[in-house]
Amino acid sequence: MSAQRASTPVRLGRAAAAVVLTALAAVVIVRLAGRRATPVPPSVPPPPEGRVVDVKERVRHEEYEGGRLVADIRGDTFFRGPDGRNHLTGSVEIMNLSPAGEVTSRLTAGEVAYEPGSLRFTVSGRVRVEAGDLVLEGESFEYDKTAGVFETTAGGRFASKTMSGSAAEIRYGEGADEIRLGGGYRVEIAAEGGTVTLSGRSLRYLRRERESRMEGVASLEGESFRAAAETITFVASADEAGFDSAVLEGGPRVGFGGRPSSYGRGEIAAVRMRLTFSRGPDALNVTASGHVSLTFRSEAGGTTTIAAPSAQLGYFRHDGLWTGEANGGVRAELAEAGGAIRTVEGDHAVFDGRMLNVYGAAGSTAVADSAEARIEAAEISAQSTSRRFFAKGGVIGVLKPEDGSRRTGFFAPGEDVVFSCEWLQPEPDADAYFLTGSVIVSQGSASVRGGEIELAGVAGRMSAGGGVAVTLTEADPEGRPGRTVEFGGREMAYRPDTRTLTLTGQASVRLSEARLEAGSLTAGLARDGLTFETLEARTAVSVSKGEYVGRAEAASYDPSARLLVLTGAPVLTDGKGGSARGAKLTFDLADDKILLENEGPGRSTTIIRS
Secondary structure (H helix, E strand, O other), rough: OOOOOOOOOOHHHHHHHHHHHHHHHHHHHHHOOOOOOOOOOOOOOOEEEOOOOEEEEEEEEEEEOOEEEEEEEEEEEEEEEOOOOEEEEEEEEEEEEOOOOOEEEEEEEEEEEEOOEEEEEEEEEEEEEEEOOEEEEEEEEEEEEEEEEEEEEEEEEEEOOOEEEEEEEEEOOOOOEEEEEEEEEEHHHOOEEEEEEEEEOEEEOOOOOOEEEEEEEEEEEEEEEEEEEEEEEEEEEOOOOOOEEEEEEEEEEEEEEEHHHHHHHEEOOOOEEEEEEOOOOHEEEEEEEEEEEEEEOOOOOOOEEEEEEEEEEEEEOOOOOOEEEEEEOOOEEOOOOOOOOEEEEOOOOEEOOOOOEOOOOOOOOOOEEEEEEEEOOOEEEEOOOOOOOEEEEEEEEEEOOOOOOOOOOOOOOOOEEEEEEEEEOOOOHHHHHEEEEEEEEEEEOOEEEEEEEEEEOOEEEEEEEEEEEEEEEEEOOOOOOOHHHHHHOEEEEEEEEOOOOOOOOOOEEOOOEEEEEEEEEEEEOOOOOOOEEEEEEEEEEEEOOOOEEEEEEEEEEEEEOOEEEHHHHHHHHOOOOOOOEEEEEEEEEEOOEEEEEOOOOOOOEEEEEE
């Protein structure tokens, strides 16, 4: 971590280090016993029962070094009590002074008690220790100079310019340079973006190792995030100005909330987590392992849950944004506010508050499933604000009939529709799918192929472009299996309200015995959607049958009678260069003959066996 200005949560290291200043109180107390290094003499017998001896009033002791005042000790009364201990009571004040004569630390209390010759002291009665900008307060503290321990079990409070807190137990060990808070503690640290709160049952900080361990439902909570676990271990930076990392174990959870409403809130849980801080809490990185579960809740009420063996999450508190990835086999569930659930499975995933992208491993695919569709592809994406999937890379899938009320193009309702393409994309703000790249949509013998196909609306609107081929069945009047017919064109549109299929741009249809080409073709479909009952052609119509070619402005085909009629100045040519004109040209595909009719005076019909 750089030596830049420390950010909020990482100031815990500084806060913990500040608690070390409580030891200054102990240093001050030692002044009462002088600075002797001589062996501790035997205990002095207590005075007669119930008596107080060696009473001194208005006590003041000043200590000098090199002619300079370094300590000033005051109290109302000094005496040795019935307990055999020396007592300094009443407005006790102990000050340490700097070489410039400024007060560097101050202790005030109701009483200081110790055994004569002993290096163990009890400070009690509204104790207050001031050292630098740190203030420590409590009712009672113990200091054992020999053991190097300064502690209280009666509760204490501490505060500085940037933090405040309290603990039921406070202990500082000089030898190990160790601080302990126990019995439940709470520390609040001021920050630019708000307050960060640390809490738990106990905290232990080893200054030499720069390691802090929080236990007992430990938590770190800021303005828009909260980390909690049975145990949180921090590693402080070398200058103790912040933390390099934190490890959470024992049911760890990290919760966070996004500022943009569309990002909602989220939580990550795992067996173990590691937190690293980049630019402080504004960039919190979480590495989780072991039964990882990530949950995101949108403002609209939807929930996305991701399960994986491992995951990484980056959270930017200032913007309320998060990004991450999950690995080792991923399963995601996306639940809408109304209860509908979609699932996506794959090898790994990347995500943020708005989009989830799931990828298949090499040689395999990701799989998505919902009440509406099942999809397999190299990559599948889902938005929290949309109930549909994005997919790309060898996409195959099935559009399900759901309750039968939704139709897919002209295909029969109540049955699956199979599709394949390179890209599958929901249309923004529309109830539609857009498929591109070698698209095939089929049901039974009926199919649509094209460069791109759009499926829109509950009623089943469908359009296609980029070169289209449509396969349908020609209706048979006697109920026998119909012949397969293939339509083609540059573009296609299907209108469900009229059950008409229109192809434009070099449109064509291959009937069993003839080929029809025109500027546009419109087929009227039966209710089953798989057969056509009528066919109309417009603009530059051409019909080829064997060596004969008929041309006209319009044409119509009746599949039940198998009659193809051309109108609008029809012309019939043969392969030998001959031609004939008439008012109507009919290709009778059932009887294998061609009829050319003239109208007006001398009306006639020419019949040609084709």
